[in-house]
Amino acid sequence: MNDTGKTALIVGASRGLGYALTAEFLSRGWRVTATERTPSALHELAESAEGRLTVETVDITVPEQVAALRERLARSAFDLLYVNAGTNYTTDPSATVADVSTEDFARVMVTNVLSPLRVIETLQDLVRATGTIGVMSSGQGSIADNTKGGFEVYRASKSALNQLMRSFAARHADDPRTLLLMAPGWVKTELGGPGARLTIDESIPGVADTIEAYAGKGGLHYLDREGKTVNW
Numbered sequence: 284m285n286d287t288g289k290t291a292l293i294v295g296a297s298r299g300l301g302y303a304l305t306a307e308f309l310s311r312g313w314r315v316t317a318t319e320r321t322p323s324a325l326h327e328l329a330e331s332a333e334g335r336l337t338v339e340t341v342d343i344t345v346p347e348q349v350a351a352l353r354e355r356l357a358r359s360a361f362d363l364l365y366v367n368a369g370t371n372y373t374t375d376p377s378a379t380v381a382d383v384s385t386e387d388f389a390r391v392m393v394t395n396v397l398s399p400l401r402v403i404e405t406l407q408d409l410v411r412a413t414g415t416i417g418v419m420s421s422g423q424g425s426i427a428d429n430t431k432g433g434f435e436v437y438r439a440s441k442s443a444l445n446q447l448m449r450s451f452a453a454r455h456a457d458d459p460r461t462l463l464l465m466a467p468g469w470v471k472t473e474l475g476g477p478g479a480r481l482t483i484d485e486s487i488p489g490v491a492d493t494i495e496a497y498a499g500k501g502g503l504h505y506l507d508r509e510g511k512t513v514n515w
């Protein structure tokens with residue numbers, strides 16, 4: 284595999300879509316730093332990655348750990364920072380806002396909304412001026428497309444994530460870097476469940492294609508895996 288010299292930092296890559304995105308960029312010749320919370324399959328992947336995968340540790344909900352990661356990566360520069368980490372309720376994921384506990388609501392919001400933005404705020408200066416800052420959002424974050432309800436708190440978390448990225452974009456209006464909110468489709472993972480429409484292999488190559496296609500374009504884009512704009 285040719286080393287393209289491109290570099291990515293993928294946060295939340297121990298399994299599911301983040302792990303697959305890491306493997307996908309490695310297969311495209313990128314150098315990847317990928318994070319886990321506890322030892323994961325990333326270490327086996329690193330063994331076959333010809334030195335192009337570095338494994339780091341961070342829990343995005345612990346600001347001290349995010350700051351420590353920033354310190355460890357102080358001499359790095361990335362073409363892509365991608366925050367993939369996300370969660371759903373521990374109880375029934377179809378619970379409405381009337382059913383969910385305050386504790387579970389807060390956990391989902393802290394993980395899916397506050398923490399990705401904290402990671403971006405803390406690590407964004409490691410991203411090159413020509414680079415991209417992306418987050419794994421969801422089609423469920425679309426307010427305009429929510430005609431059927433369901434997965435209410437998860438949906439609300441991704442809508443709030445999108446809103447905070449818009450605020451970040453507004454605050455950095457002169458920043459040449461590209462900002463992406465990606466909707467990977469409904470995918471069979473632990474979070475997506477076995478009834479999801481797509482396999483990981485049907486989703487992630489398109490997500491990576493879209494990230495690469497938008498490199499250097501600048502601005503904030505809310506996109507699906509085919510590169511089509513999702514209704515806000």
Ligand SMILES: NC(=O)c1ccc[n+]([C@@H]2O[C@H](COP(=O)([O-])OP(=O)(O)OC[C@H]3O[C@@H](n4cnc5c(N)ncnc54)[C@H](OP(=O)(O)O)[C@@H]3O)[C@@H](O)[C@H]2O)c1
Pocket residue numbers: 294295296297298299300301319320321341342343344367368369370394419420421422466467468469470471472473474475476479
């Ligand atoms: N699957 C879908 O249908 C779908 C659709 C749209 C969007 N998404 C989004 O895609 C992203 C990945 O989802 P997935 O389906 O791959 O889920 P998954 O298989 O459950 O994987 C979740 C990943 O996030 C990591 N993570 C969770 N909390 C974290 C924290 N506090 N700090 C650091 N890492 C953390 C997990 O690490 P551990 O192994 O340490 O738990 C794991 O690597 C999420 O943002 C999700 O909302 C998924």
